Amino acid sequence: MLALLLSALVVSGASLGIFSRKEPATLPAPRSWPECSTSGPRTPAGHTTGLETAYDDSAGQNGQNVQDGQERRDRPEGQDGSGDTTLVVVDDADGRAAFQVHATRAANLVSHFGPVHVIRTSAYRSGLLDRHRALVYLGTSAAQRLPAGLRGDVLAARRPVLWMGGNIGTLTTADDFAHRYGWRWDGAGLAPRQTLGQPPVNQARVTGQGLDGVTGIRYKGALLSRTSTQGPVATFTILDPRRARALATAVTDDGRTRAWAVRSANLTYLAEVAVNADTDDDRFLAAADLLFDLLAPGTPVRHRALVRLEDIGPQSDPDAVRAAGDTLAGLGVPFSFGVIPVYRGPLPDGPERATIRLRDRPELVRALVHLLDRGGTMILHGYTHQSDGPPNPTNGETGHDFEFFRTHFDAQRRLVYDGPVPGDSASWMQRRLDAAVAEIRAARLPVPRVFETPHYAASPTDYRVIARRFAARYDRGSYFMPGWEGRSPVSPYMDEHLAPYVIRDVYGSVVIPETLGMVELRPAGPDEGTTEAILAHARSQLVVRDNVASFFYHPFLGTEQLETVVNRMRAMGYRFVAPCEL
Known part of the structure; x- marks a missing residue:
């Protein structure tokens, strides 16, 4: 700004x-113009529903208000009950402000693909995922307790899921997770040499909280920027490359790399919440592109x-x-x-x-x-x-x-x-x-x-x-x-x-x-x-x-x-x- x-x-x-320039005596005659002379996109994007905001009035203009995080019942749904709406679930354990910032960012990005319904993690009820086309989850709080219904719906694998950030370790046990998806969220398993097919990685500065000093995300051959002040990045290990495919890599200030995004079965996982856009932090572009795999996989380049x-x-x-x-x-x-x-x-x-x-x-x-x-x-x-x-x-x-x-x-x-x-x-x-x-x-x-x-x-x-x-x-x-x-x-x-x-x-x-x-x-x-x-x-x-x-x-x-x-x-x-x- x-x-x-x-x-x-x-x-x-x-x-x-300029003001001393001699002007013509009259304005141009009125006339009509082609529609494109004044108009914007021909096809509007989706709309956002269910995002609680401090600045909306009590009437809930634009369908944005939700009382106490309860889901709205007026979202569009298909005849088969799957709907055309994407469900965005955002942690609320850290308070209303943190919820709203992340929910707004995620809802804005996802709206490109159609209607969006945003709820708090604590408001999730069993079966919600089946009534939506896909789920985007933002794990922003280590204090968040995942509802059993959310864990069960994700593990049932009936809809695609994009999971960003924390709490992946509370989805199920580490062994069951590894058996289901072919990678381990706890970083245990194969040696770093086998992760992503990369050369051996120096394990220094890979802590219990993750990999620190990360200044970039390598995605599709491009190195996207990230500010290292944002803290460490969670680490994980791919066990079975036939089932789990690495999508992006975290790169540290001294050139070390670790997996940053992975896909297996219905689950795409990003090691951190990447929905904020900044001139010094464009890793959100990877998340923006991965949404196509989730919501519009046939989109041409x-x-x-x-x-x-x-x-x-x-x-x-x-x-x-x-x-x-x-x-x-x-x-x-x-x-x-x-x-x-x-x-x-x-x-x-x-x-x-x-x-x-x-x-x-x-x-x-x-x-x-x-x-x-x-x-x-x-x-x-x-x-x-x-x-x-x-x-x-x-x-x-x-x-x-x-x-x-x-x-x-x-x-x-x-x-x-x-x-x-x-x-x-x-x-x-x-x-x-x-x-x-x-x-x-x-x-x-x-x-x-x-x-x-x-x-x-x-x-x-x-x-x-x-x-x-x-x-x-x-x-x-x-x-x-x-x-x-x-x-x-x-x-x-x-x-x-x-x-x-x-x-x-x-x-x-x-x-x-x-x-x-x-x-x-x-x-x-x-x-x-x-x-x-x-x-x-x-x-x-x-x-x-x-x-x-x-x-x-x-x-x-x-x-x-x-x-x-x-x-x-x-x-x-x-x-x-x-x-x-x-």
């Missing part, structure tokens, strides 16, 4: 001299890409906007572009602070029409991309500040998230969106059906309003755990999440993925904000057999780096598509 904010610090610099032109508002240079669109169209690349309807100048300008609307910039509006004519998809990127109060967190200028969430910098210039903006409510958000749409119409442009949250941050109330108003969002969502309301800062209670494909998240929105970040004017380092960093992320995401990799780009940066990223992603095997083609 901070990278998004830092990039905006150069937006106003790109607009110097396909790698699609998106590019979005960013922060185009009344302050933007029409020539730069046209040049970026022409470059992409000339390459045969579909693209989208995020539009801000109203520009507000910096707060230090005082009474002379500018307010400029799209309708005041006919030349820019004509440039946007040019993008539409070149096959672009228009995205609504907030109303003013700033809040109408004190600095939030910089100077109150459009493109710099947050619109739907309060923030500030601490003494070390670290970004702190404080909470919803004053007066935040469903009606407030509705009025703000109404105003944004009115400005789009006043500029004689088509109204987008896809929304991009400024700086990727809003309150849960705002996200639910967006879900009702728009067919899709195009961003990385912010999610909250219990205990954040009434507290400041909110930062410790927030969690940003992304997925390498289209999902329907716990707010009810179909979410178009943005997974690669952006090219920055002045990158702080080589790992983020450079073309090479974007390409490295794109390369890692190829392990997901049917992924969507997406980056965004500011037109004022010129077109050279834009062409570089597009051409090199194509060389990797990516095919650029429009959002409506997902």
